[in-house]
Amino acid sequence: DAKTTQPTSMDCAEGRAANLPCNHSTISGNEYVYWYRQIHSQGPQYIIHGLKNNETNEMASLIITEDRKSSTLILPHATLRDTAVYYCIVGARGGTSYGKLTFGQGTILTVHP
Amino acid sequence: GAVVSQHPSWVICKSGTSVKIECRSLDFQATTMFWYRQFPKQSLMLMATSNEGSKATYEQGVEKDKFLINHASLTLSTLTVTSAHPEDSSFYICSAFDRVGSPLHFGNGTRLTVT
Numbered sequence: 001d002a003k004t005t006q007p008t009s010m011d012c013a014e015g016r017a018a019n020l021p022c023n024h025s026t027i028s029g030n031e032y033v034y035w036y037r038q039i040h041s042q043g044p045q046y047i048i049h050g051l052k053n054n055e056t057n058e059m060a061s062l063i064i065t066e067d068r069k070s071s072t073l074i075l076p077h078a079t080l081r082d083t084a085v086y087y088c089i090v091g092a093r094g095g096t097s098y099g100k101l102t103f104g105q106g107t108i109l110t111v112h113p
Numbered sequence: 114g115a116v117v118s119q120h121p122s123w124v125i126c127k128s129g130t131s132v133k134i135e136c137r138s139l140d141f142q143a144t145t146m147f148w149y150r151q152f153p154k155q156s157l158m159l160m161a162t163s164n165e166g167s168k169a170t171y172e173q174g175v176e177k178d179k180f181l182i183n184h185a186s187l188t189l190s191t192l193t194v195t196s197a198h199p200e201d202s203s204f205y206i207c208s209a210f211d212r213v214g215s216p217l218h219f220g221n222g223t224r225l226t227v228t
Contacts, residue, residue, distance in 0.1 A: 028226075
């Protein structure tokens with residue numbers, strides 16, 4: 001079973017911020033939070049990851065709560081091309097399970113004009 | 114950035130035939146690659162871990178004799194679906210990391226249709 005829960009779908013207006021929540025209440029101390037997205041009929045695309053501090057890159061920001069039981073992915077200015085399924089995944093950054101990601105159902109984000 | 118390439122991007126084959134899918138790391142060496150499968154309207158499921166120079170390890174429920182994996186070099190892993198049947202029709206995706214601690218990079222997938 002996936003170790004995260006996400007809303008099934010969300011809508012966002014073009015140009016506005018998209019805030020995608022994720023619950024991971026059973027996260028272990030050495031597990032990171034990873035976000036990927038999958039545009040229809042393509043492989044998943046890495047977005048961002050973090051351990052406990054907030055992170056920002058050219059694609060998005062990741063806000064992790066202090067207790068690490070939940071996080072939010074923020075796309076600051078959503079565009080139509082951001083319409084995709086967004087996956088929140090927790091996993092170790094090393095060890096025997098490294099790379100063996102458990103994908104949940106993700107959140108279908110629809111950005112509309 | 115690290116690029117993982119798959120070939121072909123789609124393939125149609127007849128039931129009973131075998132199909133080979135290639136996964137290449139273009140600008141890095143990958144001692145380990147991962148094969149995932151995604152059925153329509155479902156999420157990705159890990160099938161197996163491909164290890165360069167040794168046998169692949171398969172997830173529970175995945176038939177190793179049906180899904181043959183070969184990782185003969187540090188930049189190439191192949192997945193062969195043997196005696197394919199319509200229920201094997203799926204989206205097959207490979208992935209790899211370019212260094213320990215880096216996120217997984219995924220290929221663009223191969224859509225297999227068995228008629």
